[in-house]
Amino acid sequence: MKKILFVCHGNICRSPMAEFVMKDLVKKAGLAGHFYIESAATSTEEIGNEVYPPAKRKLAEHGISCKGKTARQMTHADYQRFDLLIGMDDWNIRNMTRIVGGDPESKIHKLLDYTTRRGDVADPWYTGDFEATWRDVEEGCKELLKSLK
DSSP states (O other), rough: EEEEEEEESSSSSSSHHHHHHHHHHHHTTOOGEEEEEEESSSSTTTTTOOOOOHHHHHHHHHTOOTTTTTTBOTTHHHHOOOOOEEEESSSHHHHHHHHHOOOOTEEEEEGGSSSOSSSOOHHHHHHHHHHHHHHHHHHHHHHHOOOOH
């Protein structure tokens, strides 16, 4: 079983979008039993909060539910619990590496590094553009899944 943790700053926008898009993709591919997927935050700011309403709405537009998801913080132990720790931007990667104390097994990656257009997943917290974030997350998750098949 492949275990994946998606990570962003607060775990209320980008990383839960990636978590639930990836769960949807593996389910549709008939591979749900081969994956364990979660998401987490690098900060403590949103711990216990539900997915941000505009992110929930964007997922719902595509028939994806994130019901019951609340933000949690990434821990040092997550490095051993997961095979891949996928950040949304360079800032996340720096904080993830700090939280786990390095990356000796090369488990930490950026989501868009799996695509042909490397870079950061658009942060809708600042732009309000959840469509751009959806496109980045969907493309990144599709390419990540291809690389794992």
